Amino acid sequence: MGMRSFVMWFMSAKTRAAAEAxxxxxxxxxxxxxxxxxxxxxxxxxxxxxxxxSIGFRCPKCHERGMHKVAWRASA
Ligand SMILES: [Zn+2]
Structure with missing residues (x-):
């Protein structure tokens, strides 16, 4: 069970859906x-x-490891 599953285990179904969105x-x-x-x-x-x-991880597309800037995109 990953960290996300652990956290979401404590959430109601409604909160879980909101957290995913x-x-x-x-x-x-x-x-x-x-x-x-x-x-x-x-x-x-x-x-x-x-x-x-910013979070550092390996890009799934170019496979380069780097700091990815994280931004809110409300329109999705
Ligand atoms: Zn990339």
């Missing part, structure tokens, strides 16, 4: 190729959060 709107942009991946697709969870953090 919100996590899908946090987009990490690759500094090398510009590919945009949602936090949810990365297996992460970002709920009731703010700010613009």
């Amino acid at each position: 919100e996590s899908r709107q946090w987009i990490a942009t690759c500094p090398n190729c510009g590919t945009q991946t949602s936090i949810w697709d990365l297996g992460g969870l970002r709920y009731k959060a703010s700010g613009s953090p």
